[in-house]
Each structure stands twice: as C-alpha cells, then as structure tokens.
Amino acid sequence: MCGIHLIWGQGASEEAIDEMLEKSKHRGPDQRASCDPWPGLWIGVNRLRIIHTGPEADQPFYAPDRQSMLVWNGEIYNHSELRQQLIAMGITFNTESDTEVVLHLLRMFGPLGLEKLHGMFTLIYADLTDKSLLIARDKNGEKPLYFAQGNETLLISSECRSIQSFKKSDFNPKQLEPYFYLRAPGLGKTFFKKIQEVKPGAITKVHNPHSIHWKTFSYQSNLIEKPSYQTFKKTLQNAVIRQFHADVPVGMLLSGGADSSLLYALWYKETGKSLPCYTVQVEHKYQKKYADGDAAKRFSHEFPIRHHLVDVSQKIFWENWDDYVRSIDQPIGDSAGFLNWLIAKEAKKSVKVLISGAGSDELWGGYQRHKAFAFYKKNKAILLRSKGFLNKIPLGRSYHKFVAGINPNGQNTFLNYSALEKLPDSLADKYHKIFDPNLEDYRQMLDFDRRVYLVQDVLKIQDNALMAHSIEGRSPYLDETMQLLWRNVTDEGLLKGKPWIKSYLTELGLSWISKRPKMGFGLPxxxxxxxxxxxxxxxxxxxxxxxxxxxxxxxxxxxxxxxxxxxxxxxxxxxxxxxxxxxxxxxxxxx
Incomplete structure (x- = not known):
C-alpha cells in the first residue's frame, strides 16, 4: 500500500512533489522518495511496506538497465505464479516483492500485462527510452487515483488533497445532488471542479502532459470449471490463503455477520492460526439492536481469535470527530466510514493489514434492495396497478420506501431503492448509462452496485479510513478468481441472498450466523x-x-x-x- 504522485509540465519541481508527498504521508510512512526521470517530470511515492519489507523493494523501482521504472500502490495476489512465468522467460529477480513482478510484466508485455494481474493497484510506469507513461487503476476500483489536467500540467495522485497542494481547485457544487441522493459524487467526479477520479479498469499511455485518453483494459471471462457450490468453496478457500498472506501482522474486521465470519473460519480451518479481530461495540442500551459485538463474542468461543471490542458512544464520537473529518480526502455519506476509522485507530497498534468482507453483498445479492427489486421484478404489473392503494397502507418506513420507489422503468426502480431519497428523473437519467444492457434485469442491478456503490462507497471509505492510520485493507470476496466464478454463474437464484455463503457457514457449524438478520454497519x-x-x-x-x-x-x-x-x-x-x-x-x- 502506498501513495503515488506525479507532476508533469509547468511548475514541476522537487519542492512541489515533496509537498504532495507530505500531504499523503499517512499512506506510506515506511519510505518516501521522488525522482525526475526526465526534465519537466517529477514522480513521488509514499511506501507502506507489506511484502518484502526491506529497502531492496523500495520505490521508485528501476529495471536493471535503468530504462524503465515503476511507482505503484496495491497488492498482487498471483505474483508468485507470475514470477515463475517470468523466470521461465529468462528474467532474473533480486527481491521477493510483487513490485518487481509488476515492473518486469510491464516491460515484457506492456499494457497487456495488466490483464494478467490478480489484485488491487494503481500504478505509474515510466518508459525512459521513449519518455512515455503508462497509468492504470485496478478493475475493482479498490485503490483510488485522481488526476487534474490543464493546458500546461498533468497531475496524478492517490488523494485529492495532494493535487490541491499543488494547484487549488474550487468546490464543485454540481456534485451536491448525487451526494444527497446516492451518498457520493458522480462516477469519475469529485467535490473539486478540476479534479477527476480515474475510473476502475482505466488505462492510458501518455507521451506528453497535454493529451490523455483513457481506455478500459479487459479481463479473463472463461471459467475452466463449471460454477458449483464445490467450486465456490475451493475458490474462496484459495482466495483466503492468498489474501491473508503478508510479511507484516494481519488482522480482521469482524462484524459477527456472515461474510467476515466465513473468511476467518476458513483461515483458521486451513492454518490453525489465530489473528487479531476488531468489532465495534455500541453503548449498552443499544446493544440489543446493534448486536455485532455480541455475535462476534459468540463466534470467538467457537473459533480462537484475539478479540478486540472497539467501544463507540457519543462521547467517543465527539472526541474523535474533528480528527476523523481532517482525515477524509473525499466525503462519502456513510457512517461506516467513522467506524472503520475508529477500528483502524485501535488496530494500528498491532497490525498493518486488515481483512474485510467487502464485496460479498454486491456480488451475491445480500442487500435488502436486491430482495426488494427481485420482488418488484416478479410482481411488476400488479405493483404498478396497485401503487395508489399500497401507498395508503399505514406500515413502516421500509415499506413506504419500497412502494414510493416503484416505477415502470426497472432501472429507475432500482435507483430509488439504492438511494436515500427518491431520485429526480433528471438525476436518474445520468445513471442509466452505467447499467449493462447485455445482462438480465436482476444481474444488471448487481453489476450496477459492483460498479457504483461498491466503488463509490464501500471500498472508498475502507481505503480512506484504514490508510488514515497506515493500514492496508483487503477484500477476498473481490479476488479475481471469485469474480470470474461470479461472472459465469447463470442461475439467478444463486445470486439472491448469498445461498452459497450461508451453506458454507452451516457446513462449518455456524448456521446461527447464516440465520442472523442482515444488519447495516453504521452508527446508532x-x-x-x-x-x-x-x-x-x-x-x-x-x-x-x-x-x-x-x-x-x-x-x-x-x-x-x-x-x-x-x-x-x-x-x-x-x-x-x-x-x-x-x-x-x-x-x-x-x-
């Protein structure tokens, strides 16, 4: 995990890149460096040492011939397999780092090398022979990357605040509407007028700072084995072993719910090693409703863990609020951000990596809105005819949100179920282009959540909150092998309510967790x-x-x-x- 930065063009200097590095020092306190590969270009990196923690793997990382170099942020979980392939091609390695693997992969294959990477990353690869840059972001959007381009200068950074340190950008009021309804600025936008976010899976090769054109790189689509419960089990087991590996202490964000509990149970079952786990514990008077702490404590009696309950109350909230707001690079409307930040504040005493269950709900249909949309889809005609009558039934908030969201257009209906408030048609129209028309209706909604809510909310608050305390976050359910399996599931029933996850928990003697009602993760x-x-x-x-x-x-x-x-x-x-x-x-x- 790191922070990466670039200034190319007017104003590029060592002093300017140092200021960008200073603003994001929390992203990589273990090493800080910058270089000027050619006149007018400065590149910088803050490194958090996770794999091969020695200085031999520090960045910028140069090729042996000094004709190319890399700065990047992330982890590659199949780097061992890729290393063996490159060794067979005659490459000699000097470290055990995934950094060196990425460098040689790009040297040998260019942009096509990105398709071979299973992991999370943003990167800047400089070819010193033709003075070009390759810039890319992973397909899941697990790691953030922002850019600002003017007539004279190109700026790239892991955080908006670093770009702001070089060139101030005014507040972008156009993003207030999407934030109000959908918790975040529009896809690719920020709250700064001149700063944009690189979209997931985007790549560009740049030969000068005045021209930048983003494309999307592809990924593997064919699965060797037919999707099945047994395939799911084997794939998730392997993802856990890969993603729990690090050369530094690893811990777990344990909610006591299905997703995180299954990950930890598989880890312990495979290795017999206990890990530190962190769970929020709300004030006693609210614990019956917000029962994550109690569920995690019960889980700890069945699987040995080093359990840490992180207390949260109004007093603790206000004691930490100002520091939390200062840590935010871009605000996201989700109180889970504060809870993740509070957990990371405690966890940094013991670990440098935290595993989470992020991505499971988006892929496998775990949210209430997925259930609501499936019901709408099945009963669309009668719901549309009866909407006026249904509105008069005096039931609770969730019921009335469901009825109010019903729309003849299925995409608008799902957007209403996803939003905190019913969307205006003009805003809904802007999001229609994100839905994939090649997918069936229900699958379209899951894919939308994967591309929008997961990226704009879940992963963004995880990265921001954890990296504020110099901790790397990982999400095994988003492993490339898991997503490949997901993309090849054709039975829609397997994408509703996470049946394979619940079956696996039951098989492990944890049926009580699979039967727990779905609880949102947030403040009371x-x-x-x-x-x-x-x-x-x-x-x-x-x-x-x-x-x-x-x-x-x-x-x-x-x-x-x-x-x-x-x-x-x-x-x-x-x-x-x-x-x-x-x-x-x-x-x-x-x-």
Whole structure:
C-alpha cells in the first residue's frame, strides 16, 4: 500500500512533489522518495511496506538497465505464479516483492500485462527510452487515483488533497445532488471542479502532459470449471490463503455477520492460526439492536481469535470527530466510514493489514434492495396497478420506501431503492448509462452496485479510513478468481441472498450466523437523534450554517432539510448525518 504522485509540465519541481508527498504521508510512512526521470517530470511515492519489507523493494523501482521504472500502490495476489512465468522467460529477480513482478510484466508485455494481474493497484510506469507513461487503476476500483489536467500540467495522485497542494481547485457544487441522493459524487467526479477520479479498469499511455485518453483494459471471462457450490468453496478457500498472506501482522474486521465470519473460519480451518479481530461495540442500551459485538463474542468461543471490542458512544464520537473529518480526502455519506476509522485507530497498534468482507453483498445479492427489486421484478404489473392503494397502507418506513420507489422503468426502480431519497428523473437519467444492457434485469442491478456503490462507497471509505492510520485493507470476496466464478454463474437464484455463503457457514457449524438478520454497519444514528440532546443540536446547527453559506447550490429537498432538520429525524436520519459530514468537511477546507 502506498501513495503515488506525479507532476508533469509547468511548475514541476522537487519542492512541489515533496509537498504532495507530505500531504499523503499517512499512506506510506515506511519510505518516501521522488525522482525526475526526465526534465519537466517529477514522480513521488509514499511506501507502506507489506511484502518484502526491506529497502531492496523500495520505490521508485528501476529495471536493471535503468530504462524503465515503476511507482505503484496495491497488492498482487498471483505474483508468485507470475514470477515463475517470468523466470521461465529468462528474467532474473533480486527481491521477493510483487513490485518487481509488476515492473518486469510491464516491460515484457506492456499494457497487456495488466490483464494478467490478480489484485488491487494503481500504478505509474515510466518508459525512459521513449519518455512515455503508462497509468492504470485496478478493475475493482479498490485503490483510488485522481488526476487534474490543464493546458500546461498533468497531475496524478492517490488523494485529492495532494493535487490541491499543488494547484487549488474550487468546490464543485454540481456534485451536491448525487451526494444527497446516492451518498457520493458522480462516477469519475469529485467535490473539486478540476479534479477527476480515474475510473476502475482505466488505462492510458501518455507521451506528453497535454493529451490523455483513457481506455478500459479487459479481463479473463472463461471459467475452466463449471460454477458449483464445490467450486465456490475451493475458490474462496484459495482466495483466503492468498489474501491473508503478508510479511507484516494481519488482522480482521469482524462484524459477527456472515461474510467476515466465513473468511476467518476458513483461515483458521486451513492454518490453525489465530489473528487479531476488531468489532465495534455500541453503548449498552443499544446493544440489543446493534448486536455485532455480541455475535462476534459468540463466534470467538467457537473459533480462537484475539478479540478486540472497539467501544463507540457519543462521547467517543465527539472526541474523535474533528480528527476523523481532517482525515477524509473525499466525503462519502456513510457512517461506516467513522467506524472503520475508529477500528483502524485501535488496530494500528498491532497490525498493518486488515481483512474485510467487502464485496460479498454486491456480488451475491445480500442487500435488502436486491430482495426488494427481485420482488418488484416478479410482481411488476400488479405493483404498478396497485401503487395508489399500497401507498395508503399505514406500515413502516421500509415499506413506504419500497412502494414510493416503484416505477415502470426497472432501472429507475432500482435507483430509488439504492438511494436515500427518491431520485429526480433528471438525476436518474445520468445513471442509466452505467447499467449493462447485455445482462438480465436482476444481474444488471448487481453489476450496477459492483460498479457504483461498491466503488463509490464501500471500498472508498475502507481505503480512506484504514490508510488514515497506515493500514492496508483487503477484500477476498473481490479476488479475481471469485469474480470470474461470479461472472459465469447463470442461475439467478444463486445470486439472491448469498445461498452459497450461508451453506458454507452451516457446513462449518455456524448456521446461527447464516440465520442472523442482515444488519447495516453504521452508527446508532436514529437512537442518537431521538435523544434530542447534544448530537441533534450540533448536527442541526452545522446544517443550518451550511445552508446559509452554500444553500443557493442545494437541490430543493436538500435545502429544505437543512433549513429545518428536525422533521427529517424520524425517516431521514441517515441523510441528516451525511449532510452533517459534508458540511463539516466543507467548513474545514474553507470551500
């Protein structure tokens, strides 16, 4: 794990790249370096040493002939197999690092080498012979990468704040609408006008800083074995062994739910080695509803773990809030970000890698919106005819969100189920192009979650929160072999409610976990707001101040909520928190 940075063109200097490095030193405190491969270009890296921790694998990493070099951020889980292939081609290795494997792979195969990588990465590969750069981001979007391009200069960085240190960019109010409804700026956008995010799977070869054109690299699509429960088991077992490997201490984000519990159970079953595990424990009065701590404690009686309960209360929240907001590179409307950050703050005392269950729900149909859409799809005609009547039935918030979201267009319906508030048609239209028309309706929705919600929310908050404390996050359910299996599953029933995951838990004697109701991972916001105490007062005050300074840019519903937050507490408490986070971040950065 690292931070990578580039300045090419006017203003490029050692002092400027050093400032970018300083802004992201948390991403790689183990090593910091920069170089100028040719006049007008400076490249820098902050390294977090995970594989081959000695200085021999430090970056920038040069080829033996000094004609090419690499800086990158990530982990390659099939680097051992690739190393053997390269050795058979006559390559001699001087380290055990995956860095050296990536360098030689790009030397030998160019951009096609990226298709062979199973892992997470962003990279800048410089060919000194023709003075060109190869820049790429992994297909899952597990590692962030941003760029800003002007007439004279190209800037690349793992974080927006580093680009901002070189050239300030104004606040981008157009991203307020997607944030309000879908928790994040639009795909490829940021809250800075001149800074864009490199999309997952994007690649470009650049010969000058004035022209940059992104393409998408392909991936393997054919599975040797037919998808089956046995294939799933074997594939996940192998993914766990690969992704739990590191040359530094590894721990686990353990929620007590199906996904993380299965990963740890497989690890212990295969190795017999216990690992540190970290679980959030809310205040006693809320533990019945937010029961992750209790579930994880029960799990620890069945599989030996070194268990750490990380307490969270309003007092702890406020003690850490300012530091958390300062750590955020781009705000994402999800209180799980704070919880991940709080866990990482404790975990950094013992580990440098944390494993999570991220990606399982998106791929295998684990969210309530997947269940809701499947029901809508099956009963679409009668639901559309009965919507007026259904609206009159006095049931709870979830029921009314389901009914309100029903739309003749299936994509709009899923967007409504995904959003915190029902989307305006104009915003929904912008997201239609992301859906893959080559897939069946239900599969389209899973693929949309994989490409949008997973990238824009789950993976982004994981990277930001963990890297703020210099910890690498890994997600075995997103292993390339697991995704290859997923892409070849044709039975839609296997993509609803995570049946293979639940079957595997039952096989391991953990049926009680597979039967646990799905719980969102987040702060007890509804309960904190209901107390009508300091939490509500501080949130409301911040939102009202935000409206006074930026309200002219707000969508109407957002502006109304900020002017008078109290009525929104009952049904829109998640949105209130998200707006509070954004307001505090904007105030901190004086945008």
């Amino acid at each position: 916001l509804k309960e904190w707001f209901a107390e009508n105490g300091e939490f509500s007062k501080r949130v409301f005050s911040s939102l009202q101040a935000f409206e006074k300074t930026h309200g002219e840019f707000f969508p109407p519903e957002m502006r109304s909520m900020c002017v008078n937050p109290q009525p929104a507490v009952k049904n829109h408490f998640l949105t209130l928190y998200n707006l509070f986070l954004l307001a505090e971040w904007v105030k901190l950065h004086k945008l």
